[in-house]
Amino acid sequence: MTVELVSxxxxLWSGNARFVIARTTVGEVGILPGHQPMLAxxxxxxxxxxxxxxxxxxxxxxxxxxxxxxxxxxxxLAEFAEHAGEIDVERARRALDRADDSDDGKAAKARAEARLRAAEAR
Known part of the structure; x- marks a missing residue:
C-alpha cells in the first residue's frame, strides 16, 4: 500500500509499506493493505x-x-512530526521533568513522552 506522512x-515519509500502526483518539490501529476505509x-x-x-x-x-x-x-496529515532519529532525547527528558499539572504542562508531558517512545523504538 502507498503511505504518505506529512506535517x-x-x-516525513512517502513510499510503499506493508504495515502501519498509529495512535488515534479512540485507540491504536493497525493497518494492512486492503484495510477498511476510515478517517480518524x-x-x-x-x-x-x-x-x-x-x-x-x-x-x-x-x-x-x-x-x-x-x-x-x-x-x-500531522500538525507536527519528528523522525525518531531527529529527537533530542535529553531535551525531551528535560521537558518531561519540567511539566507541571496545568493543562499546558500536561500537553507538554504528553508530547515529551511521545518523543521518548519514538526515540526508544529506533
Whole structure:
C-alpha cells in the first residue's frame, strides 16, 4: 500500500509499506493493505510506525492531525512530526521533568513522552 506522512512543515515519509500502526483518539490501529476505509483523528501526542516493503521500520512522533485510509492508500496529515532519529532525547527528558499539572504542562508531558517512545523504538 502507498503511505504518505506529512506535517505542516514537510513530508516525513512517502513510499510503499506493508504495515502501519498509529495512535488515534479512540485507540491504536493497525493497518494492512486492503484495510477498511476510515478517517480518524490522531492522538494529540502519539507515535506512528510505518513498516516499509524494504523491511525498514520507521517510527515517528506525531502531534495532532488526521489519518485517512483507503484500500491501498494511507495518508497521515500531522500538525507536527519528528523522525525518531531527529529527537533530542535529553531535551525531551528535560521537558518531561519540567511539566507541571496545568493543562499546558500536561500537553507538554504528553508530547515529551511521545518523543521518548519514538526515540526508544529506533
Amino acid at each position: 505542516v512543515e514537510r513530508r 483523528q490522531l492522538e494529540e501526542a502519539g507515535t506512528v510506525r510505518i513498516d516499509g516493503t524494504d523491511g525498514a521500520k520507521n517510527t515517528i512522533a506525531v502531534h495532532g492531525g488526521f489519518l485517512s485510509v483507503s484500500a491501498e492508500r494511507v495518508s497521515i
